[in-house]
Amino acid sequence: MANHTNTGNPNVDLAYRRKKNAEEMKHQVISFVLMIALTLVAFFAVGYDEFSHWFSVPFILLLAAVQVAFQLYYFMHMSHKGHEVPALFIYGGVLVAFLTIWAFMTVVWW
Amino acid sequence: MHAEEKLTAETFPAAPEKATLEGKNKFLGFWLFLGGETVLFASLFATYLALRDKTAGGPPAHELFRMPLVFVATMLLLTSSLTSVYAIYHMKNFDFKKMQLWFAITVLLGAGFLGLEIFEFNEYVHEGHVFTKSAFASSFYTLVGTHGGHVAFGLLWILTLMIRNAKRGLNLYNAPKFYVASLYWHFIDVVWVFIFTVVYLMGMVG
Structure with a gap:
């Protein structure tokens, strides 16, 4: 079993x-x-x-x-164990999230 | 173990969501989807943060927002996140009835949250804060509205699972479905934590 x-x-x-x-x-x-x-x-x-x-x-x-x-x-x-790949996906998303927010807050001027 | 096998509390696996290949695939695929959702909401947050001071003569955030209402909505959604943890707890104990009960409570709390949000938007519209009023208004409704749409979708999803499986009971075919729906529900709460912090609380202090 x-x-x-x-x-x-x-x-x-x-x-x-x-x-x-x-x-x-x-x-x-x-x-x-x-x-x-x-x-x-x-x-x-x-x-x-x-x-x-x-x-x-x-x-x-x-x-x-x-x-x-x-x-x-x-x-x-x-x-829990077995969440290595989920962590990779989420932290990958978080990395892009920070980049996006940083870019918009510095580049958008109007 | 195959998906349709009739199980008892003794033979039900400790991690039913990952006991079948389909379950494993669902689990992994769903986390990939949540990574994508993170990026989606990041772009909406970024847009809001860049445009939130551009009110074009409309009411600014600190005059507009109804904080008591936002506080109650936050408590409802946070509590619904815990009740769905209870549902998964009972799933792991092979207690289908209790799982259904806690998911039903989750749905009720989520519906309460959605009702409050609709009421809130209606109030704002009557104060002249309509979607096309300003860059602030458009980015606000897009961000908070996309989250509200996720809540509505989550409610329909969980309700559909509950009704579809009401007579079937718990097995390894539907356990991953319930598990993944609860992950989605927690993710909705994760996004809301940043909405009440970045949109509402930061809107009050400028």
């Missing part, structure tokens, strides 16, 4: 897998709470008048990058 077992007893393996899945789900909920917290901090940072935009803009961009990393590595399972 292809259920990646070691014991040869499907019931024991099922219990083990369920436990592992439940543990992973706990990590997912923790990352969700962190993502909500990052979102709240970003909205508050913008609402708080004492911060100049020279601070708040890079700060909220950093918060967004951290939140997206949680989304990719936990919710989309990129932290």
Whole structure:
């Protein structure tokens, strides 16, 4: 069978897998709470008048990058093994994304 | 293992999305597609960033945007991302009913998000912020609207999968389909994180 077992007893393996899945789900909920917290901090940072935009803009961009990393590595399972090629595709896209944004922001003049 | 094989919780593989060749191909092909989507949205973000100050006498971003509404929409979409994680969690445990339930909750939250966005756009249009008003307006509606279109497509996709497989139950033929749809849904949230940061929050601070 292809259920990646070691014991040869499907019931024991099922219990083990369920436990592992439940543990992973706990990590997912923790990352969700962190993502909500990052979102709240970003909205508050913008609402708080004492911060100049020279601070708040890079700060909220950093918060967004951290939140997206949680989304990719936990919710989309990129932290699991077997995601080398997906990482290549996504980071390839991100590279082109940075180039495009940099080009448009410097070249568009009107 | 072949795709249509009747499985039980004991024989269901730990990674059902990649247990068949078709599943493996779908997984890889879908990530390639997401790389392409990254580039698509990058070009729309780049256009918006280059043109966002060109309001041509129309309302500027910080007078226009309804932040409480954007905040609620953000919470809805972020929560829907977690509920689709729950759906995949139950898929891996071979619990078809619970998977369907959590996908249904995901669809409801996503529909709430879409409803808010339609309401928001309607408000803006009544304030003179129409698509052809300025470079700012055009690039805003193209970027946020393309994301909204993705949400609408994602909702239809997940609903179609749920209805199509309602009586079939879970097997290795449809497990990769559900998995890939949930990846798409997370990606929509990834894009939204940058939209609320770059468009709305940066629009408030200038």
